[in-house]
Amino acid sequence: MRALTLGENGTLVRTERPDPRLTEPDDVRIRVVQTGICGTDRGVLTGKFPARTGVVMGHEAVGRVDSAGPASRFTPGDRVVINPTLYCSACPQCAAARFQHCENKTGTEVGLDRDGSYADYIVLPDKFVHRLPDGMSWDRAVVVEPLACVLNNLDAASIVPGETVTVLGAGPIGLVTAMTALHLGSGVLLVETDPFRRELAAKLLHDLPARAPLTVTTPGAAGPAPRSRTVIDTVGSLLDTALRLVDTAGTVVIMGFDDRARVTVQPLDILRRGLRIVGAGDYNAPSFPRALALAEHLPLERVITHHIPLDEHQRALELIGVTGHGYQGAKVVIVSDDDH
Ligand SMILES: [Zn+2]
Ligand SMILES: [Zn+2]
Incomplete structure (x- = not known):
C-alpha cells in the first residue's frame, strides 16, 4: 500500500508498505x-514533538471497514x-x-509510534473504531477526533454558559474550541496573531447560532484585553499570555502540544489571584462517543480548507507552513481514497 512515513530530520516520505x-x-x-x-x-x-522515525503518520482518520476478525462488531463497508x-x-x-x-502508551500512539493512517489501510482493535451516524459526511466525521480533544478540555475548564471563554490561537483546534463553546452557550474571545487566520476565523464562525458574542482579535489590540474566567491555550506555548488574560479565581487550560515551550511563572501571583492551571491531556475514551453525538449539531466541516491527495503531500506541507510561507489554510486533509 501507499504510505507517508516520518523520515530523518522531520521529513515526510512517500513509501510503499x-x-x-x-x-x-x-x-x-x-x-x-x-x-x-x-x-x-x-x-x-x-x-x-517527538515521534518514531519510520512510522506511518496520521491519526484523525475516517474510512470504510475492509475486513474484520470474528470477534469484531463490524462488517465490510461500514463507515x-x-x-x-x-x-x-x-x-x-x-x-x-x-x-x-494509560501507562502503556509506548508503541500504541497511532501515527507517532504505531503506524497511522496516511496510507491506504490501517488495522486497529475493534474498540477503537466507531460507526458513523447515518448521513454524516466524511468531512464532518474527520473532525470528530479533534472535537473529542476540545470537549475534554472544555470539561476540564468547567465553562459556564453566558461567560466569555478566551481561546488563544485560531488554528483548527482553536476554531473547533470556539465553535463548541459557542454551541454550549459561552461567549468567545478568539485571540490570534496571524491576520489571515483571524480573517478566516471571522468568516467561518460569524453566522453560527450563539447566545453569547464572538470576538476575533489580536493580542494587545486596543489596550489591555478584558480578563475572562477561562483561558484555553490551544497553541501550547502561551501560558504567560494566558496568565495575563485570566481573571481572579479563573482557570487556564493548557491544550496545545509543544515539547520545547518553557515559561517562567510567579507562584505568588497564582496563589494571590487564586488561579488554576489545568492540563487535561488529549481526551478520555468516553469523550469520543460524546463527540460523535455532538458532531451532528456542529458544522465541523467548515474548518476544512483543503483536501490534498496522498501523493501530493508536499503541497499539504506547504499549506500548513512546514515548508513555504506560513499557514495558508485551517484544517488540511490528506485524501487516501476519494469516496466523496
Ligand atoms: Zn493502561
Ligand atoms: Zn490530532
Whole structure:
C-alpha cells in the first residue's frame, strides 16, 4: 500500500508498505478515506514533538471497514471513524478510567509510534473504531477526533454558559474550541496573531447560532484585553499570555502540544489571584462517543480548507507552513481514497 512515513530530520516520505493484516480476532482493517493533519503532526515535522522515525503518520482518520476478525462488531463497508488514543485496559490509570493517561502508551500512539493512517489501510482493535451516524459526511466525521480533544478540555475548564471563554490561537483546534463553546452557550474571545487566520476565523464562525458574542482579535489590540474566567491555550506555548488574560479565581487550560515551550511563572501571583492551571491531556475514551453525538449539531466541516491527495503531500506541507510561507489554510486533509 501507499504510505507517508516520518523520515530523518522531520521529513515526510512517500513509501510503499505491505498491506497491514488482521492478527487478532477483534482486529478491524479500514480502507482509509481521509485523514486530517493534526497540529501534533505539524509539531513532529517541525521538531516540536517527538515521534518514531519510520512510522506511518496520521491519526484523525475516517474510512470504510475492509475486513474484520470474528470477534469484531463490524462488517465490510461500514463507515467508521477511529479513536487513535489507544489504551491497555490493565494498568492502574486505565483501572481508574483515566484511559488518556494509560501507562502503556509506548508503541500504541497511532501515527507517532504505531503506524497511522496516511496510507491506504490501517488495522486497529475493534474498540477503537466507531460507526458513523447515518448521513454524516466524511468531512464532518474527520473532525470528530479533534472535537473529542476540545470537549475534554472544555470539561476540564468547567465553562459556564453566558461567560466569555478566551481561546488563544485560531488554528483548527482553536476554531473547533470556539465553535463548541459557542454551541454550549459561552461567549468567545478568539485571540490570534496571524491576520489571515483571524480573517478566516471571522468568516467561518460569524453566522453560527450563539447566545453569547464572538470576538476575533489580536493580542494587545486596543489596550489591555478584558480578563475572562477561562483561558484555553490551544497553541501550547502561551501560558504567560494566558496568565495575563485570566481573571481572579479563573482557570487556564493548557491544550496545545509543544515539547520545547518553557515559561517562567510567579507562584505568588497564582496563589494571590487564586488561579488554576489545568492540563487535561488529549481526551478520555468516553469523550469520543460524546463527540460523535455532538458532531451532528456542529458544522465541523467548515474548518476544512483543503483536501490534498496522498501523493501530493508536499503541497499539504506547504499549506500548513512546514515548508513555504506560513499557514495558508485551517484544517488540511490528506485524501487516501476519494469516496466523496
Ligand atoms: Zn490530532
Ligand atoms: Zn493502561
